[in-house]
Amino acid sequence: MSEDLKYSSAFKELQEIVSEIESGEISVDELSEKVKKAAQLIKFCKTKLTSTEEDVNNILKELSSSSTSIDEPFG
C-alpha cells in the first residue's frame, strides 16, 4: 500500500504540474523546473510499470527458512 501511495502521490503531482502548465499559470522561468520535475515523476511512474524488485529465489529462501513454522499444516 505504501508503494501505491508513493505512486498515487507521484501521479497526482504530475497531474498537477500538467494542469498548471495547461492552464497557462506557469511562467517560462518556472517551466524548466516543472518539466524537469515532471520528467522525474514520469520516470518514477514508468519504472513502477516496467520493473520489479521481487526475486523468486529470495522468496523461496524465506519459505524454506520458515518451513518449521507451526502454521504449515500441509508441509
Next chain:
Amino acid sequence: MSEVINDKKVFTLEEVGLSIKKTLTDRYTSSFWVKAEMNKLNHYSSFGHCYPDLVQRNNGKVIAEMKAILWKTDYTRIQEKFLQVLKEPLKDGIQILFCAKIVFEPEHGIRLRIFEIDPSYSLGELELEKQATINRLKAEGLFNKNKLLKLPFLPKRIAVISVQSSKGYNDFLQKIEPNPWGYRLFHMLFPSLLQGDRAVTEIIGQLNRIKRVIHHFDAVAIIRGGGGNIGLSCYNHYALCKELAVFPLPVLTGIGHATNETVAEMVSHKNCITPTDLADFLLQKYHNVSVPLQELEKKLTARSDLLLKETKTSLANAGKYFQSITKNSLLDANNSIVNKSNIVRMQSRHILKIQSNACAAQENDLVKTANFLLKMNHRNIENTLPILKKEVLLNINASRNCVNQLTGNLYKDSRIIFIKLQPELLFLNNKMDSSIKTTFLQIDKEIKSIEYRVHLGDPINLLKRGYTITLVNNKALKSSKEVNEGDTLTTVTADGKVTSIVTIKQNI
C-alpha cells in the same frame, strides 16, 4: 452338510455363508433404489472394478455403512453418464442414488451390487452442497470478505496457484511475458492440483505457504485450464471457499470453464473466468496506469512546446514592437528636433532682423542727431567766430592804441621830467652830499607825501578814465617783448576783466 463333533452339530463357515446366501436370495429377489453417500469409490484401475464404501450420516455421525460392488462394465457406462450430466466423475464424497441388489458371497460377505447410478440426483446433491457452502459463508459473514479487500492500484506481484505444465498456466504466461508494452509483472508459481478432491487440500496448502511470504505479493491468482469442465466441485467445497474468502490478499480466479460459477469464483475478489482473461485483467491495470501517464506526458510535451513557442513568438513580437516604437519615437524625436530647430532658426532670424532693423533705425537716428548737433555746433561756432574775431581785434586795437599812447606819453613825460629835473638832480646830488641826512628826512617826508599822492592817484582812477591794465601771467604787461603769440592776456578794466589771446605781436 453338517457333522457332529463332541455331540455338537457343527457347520462350516461356507455352509453358513451359503445358507445366508440362499436365504437372502430367496428373500431379496428384485433390485431396488437406495440413496447413500459414496464414502469411497475404491476404483481398482488394474482390473477396472469398483468396491465402494457407502455410508449414511446423521449430523456427521455414521449411522449405516455397507460395502458395494460396481463391475467394470457398469462403472464405465455410469461414469460416462456422470461426466456428461454432472461434469464430475464418480468420486468419493458425493451423494448417489443407485439401483442395487443385495448379493452375498461367503468369501466377501454381504454387498450391494450397483447396476445403475442416477447422475441427476447427484447433480442436485452437488447443487445442494454448493448452496450449503454459499449459505454457510454468508451466515458466517465471510462471503464478501475477499471482495472487500482493496486490490492495489497496480497489482504487480502475483502468487500463482497452478500446474506448471497446464495449458491455462501457459496461456497466462504467454499473455504477460513478454508483453508489447514492456510491463513487468512479477509472478511466482505455487504448484497445486486444481481439480478433484485432492485439489482442496493442496490449494489450501499453497495458500498457507503464500501467507508466510505475503508481504512479497499483491494478489493470488488461481489459474486452471485445459482440464475441461470436469472435477470442479472442489471449488464449491466449503473448506477451500472459506480459505479463499478470508485470504488476506485479493484472490483472482481463472479456472476456465463454461458451467455455472463455482463458489470459489463467487467469493474471489475477481473472477476472470479464463487464464487469458486474468492476464488481460492484470495488463489492463497496467494500461490504466500507463495510458493516463502517457497522456500526461504527451500533454506535458505539447503544452511545454506550445508555451515555449508562444513565449518565443510574443518575444519576437515584443522585439518587433519595441523596434518599431523605438524607430517611431526616434523619428518623432528627430522630427520634433528638426521642427524645433527650424522654429528656433526662424525665430532667431526674425529676432535678428527685428534687432538689426532696430539697430539700423537707432543708428540712423544717432547719425541724424549727431549730424544735426554737429551742424548746429558748426553753425554756432561759425556764427560766434567772426564776432569773437571782431571783438578781439577791437580790443587789441584799443589796447594797442592805449599802449601806444601811454608809451608815448610816458616817454615824453619821462623825458620832460628828466630834463627838468636834471639840473635839480645835479644840484640835489650836490646838495645831497652835504645835506644827505636832512634831505633824507625830507625825502622821507616827500615819499610819504608822494605815497599819499600815489594813493590818491590809484590806477583805478585812471582806469575809470578809460585806461586798462594788461596782465600777462598776473604781471602788468609793460613791454610787448614780454608776450608771445598765443599767450593769454588779461585786460583789467575798472569794472572787470577781459581775457584774450595774442594773435599778432608787433614791436614798435
